[in-house]
Amino acid sequence: MRSISCGVITRFAPSPTGWLHAGHAYAAWVAWRMAMHGGGEMLLRHEDIDFSRVREEYYGAIEEDLRWLGVAWPEPVWRQSQRGAAYVAALEQLREAGLVYPCFCTRKEIAAEWARMGQAPQMGDEMEGVIYPGTCRDLSESERNERLERGDAHAWRLNVGEAARRWGGLYFYDRRFGKIAVDGQHSGDVVVARKDIGAAYHLAVVVDDAAQGVTLASRGEDLLGATHVHRILQIALDLPELEYLHHPLVLDQEGKRLAKRHDALSLRSMRAMGQKPEQCWAAAEKWLRGFL
Numbered sequence: 001m002r003s004i005s006c007g008v009i010t011r012f013a014p015s016p017t018g019w020l021h022a023g024h025a026y027a028a029w030v031a032w033r034m035a036m037h038g039g040g041e042m043l044l045r046h047e048d049i050d051f052s053r054v055r056e057e058y059y060g061a062i063e064e065d066l067r068w069l070g071v072a073w074p075e076p077v078w079r080q081s082q083r084g085a086a087y088v089a090a091l092e093q094l095r096e097a098g099l100v101y102p103c104f105c106t107r108k109e110i111a112a113e114w115a116r117m118g119q120a121p122q123m124g125d126e127m128e129g130v131i132y133p134g135t136c137r138d139l140s141e142s143e144r145n146e147r148l149e150r151g152d153a154h155a156w157r158l159n160v161g162e163a164a165r166r167w168g169g170l171y172f173y174d175r176r177f178g179k180i181a182v183d184g185q186h187s188g189d190v191v192v193a194r195k196d197i198g199a200a201y202h203l204a205v206v207v208d209d210a211a212q213g214v215t216l217a218s219r220g221e222d223l224l225g226a227t228h229v230h231r232i233l234q235i236a237l238d239l240p241e242l243e244y245l246h247h248p249l250v251l252d253q254e255g256k257r258l259a260k261r262h263d264a265l266s267l268r269s270m271r272a273m274g275q276k277p278e279q280c281w282a283a284a285e286k287w288l289r290g291f292l
């Protein structure tokens with residue numbers, strides 16, 4: 001299951017919640033070319049833990065679009081939905097290390113807490129949204145245990161302040177932006193296990209990148225903020241450090257990031273209109289010149 005290549009291992013990690021679009025083609029091409037250039041391989045991983053948004057038909061459609069684009073990957077393709085035990089074990093490790101705490105807040109309560117502090121909610125990284133104001137971090141041990149025993153619904157949050165106390169001076173390396181100092185406060189106390197699904201993006205990505213032997217994670221620059229969290233989780237879970245390459249995003253005519261709602265820019269519509277794969281990867285190829 002782990003890559004056996006000793007070259008550069010990258011991954012393309014879409015969520016099967018819609019058709020792939022021009023932005024995904026860009027990301028997949030960057031991952032593929034960096035792997036080929038480094039004599040390794042690109043892995044494909046379906047990030048499908050958000051069960052309510054995933055649809056079965058998208059798994060096959062994603063793979064079909066990628067083949068058309070001209071990229072390849074080894075089998076079996078990983079699905080995060082089958083990796084629950086690994087995420088539970090990682091969460092347990094964080095819990096034992098005293099780096100996470102249960103959070104019983106609803107979104108509404110988080111918004112109300114920001115209002116009470118007289119501030120507009122501060123935004124964290126792309127995946128996290130609003131920064132958590134820290135309400136449940138300060139619960140007493142007895143209140144925490146009482147609520148857990150009562151079975152109150154809760155997420156688990158990473159205590160980034162505690163992480164900073166233990167590991168000051170962390171860095172990560174991005175091939176485009178260079179050496180970046182980790183700032184845990186950038187995204188705040190992110191959720192590492194959601195109430196409903198027992199895992200969350202940040203934890204799943206870090207655990208899987210390590211388990212799959214990924215050496216270079218390429219992804220859109222909108223996720224640069226998340227990398228601060230990922231570096232902390234790697235240290236906390238004693239996992240190897242990766243290199244990163246955060247690439248530019250494909251924007252629409254109004255300068256907005258492409259989303260699944262841009263149906264006309266889905267790869268399948270482009271294909272139906274007779275576009276050639278080269279037209280879909282040309283921009284990525286041009287940008288990659290500085291890195292190959």
Ligand code: GLU
Nearest residue numbers: 013014015047205218219
């Ligand atoms: N699944 C994420 C997305 O579709 C990618 C996450 C990553 O590359 O770390 O945006």
